[in-house]
Amino acid sequence: MKLWTTTKMDAGSSGYSGFLEPDDVSIECIKITVALLHQFRPKTLIQHKDTPLQLCCAGLKVRFGVSAKFPGNAGRPKLNIVVDIPENLSQVLEFCDDLAQRSSPESGGTSEWRPLIKKYGNMNRPTVRLNIPTVASGDIAIYSTDMYKKERDGTIQKLVFSKVDAVELDSMLRGNMVDAFFSLQIYDYQQNAGIRLVANMLVIHSK
Numbered sequence: 001m002k003l004w005t006t007t008k009m010d011a012g013s014s015g016y017s018g019f020l021e022p023d024d025v026s027i028e029c030i031k032i033t034v035a036l037l038h039q040f041r042p043k044t045l046i047q048h049k050d051t052p053l054q055l056c057c058a059g060l061k062v063r064f065g066v067s068a069k070f071p072g073n074a075g076r077p078k079l080n081i082v083v084d085i086p087e088n089l090s091q092v093l094e095f096c097d098d099l100a101q102r103s104s105p106e107s108g109g110t111s112e113w114r115p116l117i118k119k120y121g122n123m124n125r126p127t128v129r130l131n132i133p134t135v136a137s138g139d140i141a142i143y144s145t146d147m148y149k150k151e152r153d154g155t156i157q158k159l160v161f162s163k164v165d166a167v168e169l170d171s172m173l174r175g176n177m178v179d180a181f182f183s184l185q186i187y188d189y190q191q192n193a194g195i196r197l198v199a200n201m202l203v204i205h206s207k
Helices: 086-102 165-173
Strands: 002-006 030-036 042-048 053-065 079-084 113-114 118-120 123-131 135-136 140-143 146-150 156-160 177-189 192-205
Touching: 030 086, 042 086, 053 086, 053 165, 079 165, 079 177, 086 123, 086 140, 086 192, 165 192
Parallel strands: 113 192, 123 192, 146 192
Antiparallel strands: 002 156, 030 042, 053 079, 053 177, 079 123, 118 123, 135 140, 146 156, 177 192
């Protein structure tokens, strides 16, 4: 892993200007659409004002560290973390989950709809799972999620990994805080359907 130092990064300057904070989302502008892809394969999208809904939220506590329990495509690991979410983000995601379950073609089949939000502990705190996708690069797998480290003085450094290492990533994320930029994808796979949150970028706070 290498560090590239930057002095300033925000949603606009980093190429993530299309990501909305929860308070910037208008619930009445969220809708489900079905687009036909090549070979007439339908893809269900969650849109906000006619563009795919993408969200960002700062200071999410990582409740459960990196899990690589199940293999993904071509044997590459499927990585994810579980984070606590604030009430305003929970309200947006609950609305999307309910709307998708009622409106998407996936909900009309035989698959079981998997709730997006789970609650843990005596405080019944809402949590979600953020998926960290990987891609093949030659004979190895690398992260497709952009990752940065935020120092206590506000300096932000880009993290560059030579390969996927779940143990290394877990040591950085477990029990820590992250700023997350993520997209919402509706899936239907092996009799399970629901919304998958895919991390496009994670900013990991220094411990």
